[in-house]
Amino acid sequence: MDITFSHLLKANAVSQWLNHYMDYDGLALQITQLEQKRNHGVLIDEDHLLFATALDSEMDKVTAFYTQMEHTLYSKLDFLQQQMSDGSTERQMATLYTSLMDLEAYVELNRTGFTKVVTLYNQRLDKDLNINPLISGTALSSHIDRLKRTYAQWYCHDSIPLATRQLTHPTQAVEVMKGKHFSGSLTTTTTTITTTNKHQPPAIAPSFTISCCGHRVISIPTLNLRQYICFLLAVLLFIALLSIDCFGNRQENYCFALLVFAAILWATEAIPLYATSLALPFLIVLLGVMRTDSGQPMAASAASKAVFGSMFSSTIMMLLGGFALAAALGKYGIARAFATHVLSRAGTRPRWVLLAIMLVAGFLSMWISNVATPVLCFSLIEPILRTLPDDDDDDDDSVEKPKLTVTSSSPSVVGSCLILGIALASCIGGMTSPISSPQNIITVQYMDPTPGWGVWFMVALPISILSIFVCWFLLLLVYRPDRASPHLNKIQPSGNSKITRTQVAVMAITLITIGLWCAETTLASYLGSTGIVATLPLFLFFGTGILDKEDLNGFLWSVVVLAQGGMALGEAVTSSGLLQDIALRIKETVAHLDVMVILAIFSVLVLVFATFVSHTVAALIIIPIVQQVGQQLPVPHPNLLVMGAGLACSAGMGLPVSGYPNMSAIMLEDPLSGRPYLTTRDFVVTGVLTSIFCCLLVITMGYGIMFSLGY
Template identity: 50%
Template structure:
């Protein structure tokens, strides 16, 4: 949790205005950072020596402005603490005098109070009193007048309290009831004062701790973002020398808390201080739980109202279905129409004899139904994938090797066997690597160190960010990479001048580079998993890198050039702020994760030569799963956080592909296409399928395009006069990641289109994707077709 949230959620509600204004100081730091970058940009052409002197003068002025704001906050904290301390210490002195009153000389009756309910909330501590005796502040300053006490009210209140407890508590009540009602009520009032004072002193101690930590945090942020050195000097000479934060002050406060505990122990727990502390802390805990939950709920409510964070209560447009007068939302209506279209197509193709064979007809109906459902997303993609195994078995589309229809038992076994393969296991292993690299900050550490060396020139910073995004996409998937990269570039974005085109250019560059990075390794995207599933033999990591890396590197440079040409970020932003590298030391856990990751990747690359030992890449994928979960690097929550929707989608696609192949439909379609393309050279066939899958991937999604088209491509390649199935499948699979012309073309683009500036205005529009993403998609596809074809031919595909 960010410290600003920690401060707000743990502050005493009544004292909120007297805490360090952490958010206000943080905004001032960001403003100073932005002004500093603008000054550098304006004076970049000066004489280096003069520019350096100017920069130093600017730093001094910035430090003075920040120190002035800090001084005001420190004075505010000092004044409040001094006032509250004097007030509470005076109350404690009065409490100590009252504890020596003759009214408390008889210790027999009061000792029964230790059996009272010690878990009630401080706000309800007046349950022992009549409603007229309820205190109105943190603590009761004087006992209530005796003539205002109604004996019957006291008895009823005490009986209600003790009715919830055991027989021991009832005996205690009887003992207490035997004492004078007035004297007993004074004891209860005094006990309430002790509890209230203990809570108030404990809150004052928390006030000390939170503000001291707040000054330390904000000074650390200042030094990090503005290259200052205030943390050591100001914290030591000003903060720690201020009375609220001096060691003697804290010791004095702790002694006063101990005095309250001793007074309470002498009167109510037979001198046992530990029992007194236990009761006090129970009351303190319940008070904090009650107060903090209330504050938490209020703050979340305010955030949603003022910032529209995550939840918008705006009414959705409703449509009324004719004849039945049923109101539905626009989204539900669209989904229902798409589902009905898919269902109608499914029923029609079930009834039409298209191929002269019932298994092929039924499988074609299932294929069309799944394609429409996936393309329109009438229901979530993974939900459709879960429906496929259910439909395959009753439709009886699965065949044995001799052409006979499989029984339901054999068909279900075959379907579920196909849904968990070596490729799925490799996908899980990739998730484990990504989770460990992300959780322990290795990916962020690497990215920040690289980006900190990118300089301040917009074109080089853009290229560095695109390179980092593409590289990280190889290991932590191109779904998580944009989110990480967008957080890393915030120091750059927040210091840009008004009207700068660099922010949208940078965000778009990261998104497009993440899409291209989706083709770089077998685990970088779901479409690569589907591609490998349709290749036989498995290409292995070595062959994949040999083809994908040159293609992706050239595509990155092409996309970078298009962004510079179209958006021209250097015109509005000549100089940028720099990303600060993380200064955390490399821990043993991080070293262990790095070792396991490198070892796993090395084994994957050498899988072909180690086939006699491991058999497949799926077996190697068990290494990171066991090593990370077995050693506690990853825990059950990390396992639950895996992208199981992607796993289920891949499994559903595999089951459908197996059914289409088993029914004979895939061979029929492939033979029909082969008759039209068999006279063409493999390069021309690759061009046709690449353009087809590029269009599909641009308008639908990369994964859906791979699920539907790659099995057909594989069968066409198998039945060519000179078979080239792996060449066509891998080429078409790489093109899936090149489809990035629209915001809906992939997860990275979807993340980018949702990015907004501080005013809530989106950085990007659909037109931005069309102007840069479409030409980048086309040129990347050309690189894949020609350069990829040459490399794949060289390695024997």
């Protein structure tokens, strides 16, 4: 039996169609039983007939489901082509494209599975069984091409490649709001441009055009115009600051200009975040902002060595180790199995299902990051979302709909409540472990000595657990999900009850790695740092074949590059003396204040920045300054201030743009109505209150715990 293909089939199956895929494991088991009978001399022709019957039955099941879905999706495409004057059609076309591609993948997976089963049967039993081609994909491919042509004609200036990119990655259309990309099994919302006249076609990708003598010289899509303007303003301000003497020192002046330039590009995302990071080493060396310990300008060769040395550190290795753990836990279904096991015991009352999914999201964020957790959790609640009626279809007048956030034309109150709960819990979960979010990785980089995992848990877990419960209470208060839908469908555990050897190995390696991270302080004389421990899962997972090259390529390398750019910039502002100069000026203002008050000031500053920009960018820009201020205090408390500010980054969750989980949630829409589950108002009503409470916990409880630990 091909265990690898069995895992591949389960991992790539569309969750709603699980019961309609071929029973690969069952057919493979029958072949094994036939082989055993042959070896014992009890195999008869009737056994082969029974296998052939089972094989035909599975093929009929797959063909029948394909035919049904084919008819449904083709009819939907015909209907949408007749409704192209409706601006909402763009979202529905993207949704339909995803369904067609899922159906195409369904055919390929089953075709591969049947081929493998027949090959296995022939090899083990010395037979020459042949099967007819499962399904012809010609008609399906032609309909996919028809959808692309229609979409390109209406929305992409007849550009098929552009239409393919937008349909394949629909979340790219919301880059104007926030440049982070997510993928998941739920429908994603795209930005739609419509006209007010229903009898006219919708406006298609409007552009800003410059013409000369009647000829078009340049045409810039309006959707990208803001990015172009922000980038141009950043460059102009950068050039202006290079010529202004703000600090009385060339290295500090140039480094300040570079810091402002990078901050603007990161905050506005005029170019991708990681692209800004890639430009920083070049600009740091070119501008000559690095200085030696004696204060002399550093030679370019020495500066480049110092910059690149700062970009690969123990923190980066810990980040890669975290990615490896997340990849293994996800690939072999351990994270999903754990989540569904917990949710299956949550009952059917919405309040307990909500609490369970929030706790699961918070817990999984500790290990597979709060970037991947929301997508997984959203897929887990799909069976619930599919069975929830829209609010406008609810005829029960006794159900009081929450007036704060949900209108009568919104999707189900319970669906919105569950999705928002996952997003906010994932944001809170971003503070739970050193690898749970990019901002934590940056925070750890600026703490000396690096905190052990046990220390981090002692500070972060009480804050995060209390915050999740408060958020849950607020969601119940605002949405009243028990009134809207007294009972929900029960989530069933996924996967086989049998645990494989590979899953045992993955869990063992994960637990050993976490144990070593927690004992980092005790084992420092042997292992040195957490980065060295991180090489253990990387070696074991890839060395044993548990993970492969495709898994390595799937790591969030953009996050790695972003963190490396922040470290390079941190090295530059430290070496140039700019960071110390800024810290001294801030220290003069806050030195007379109590450490708790200073923590409160920086926590609120970080919270606001993280809410309106992003968690990661807030950490990149503010954490280095916080560390330097902490070192300059009469009684230094750099680790206390840095960790407190880092935790406050994850507390920012009051807007859709506040973090990866919120961005993932705001793009989800009801596939039937085409309406988004959440609006900005949903995040403001519950997210802002949760953010304030979480930040207060960091300032009070967090301060008390960190101070007692000697920070």
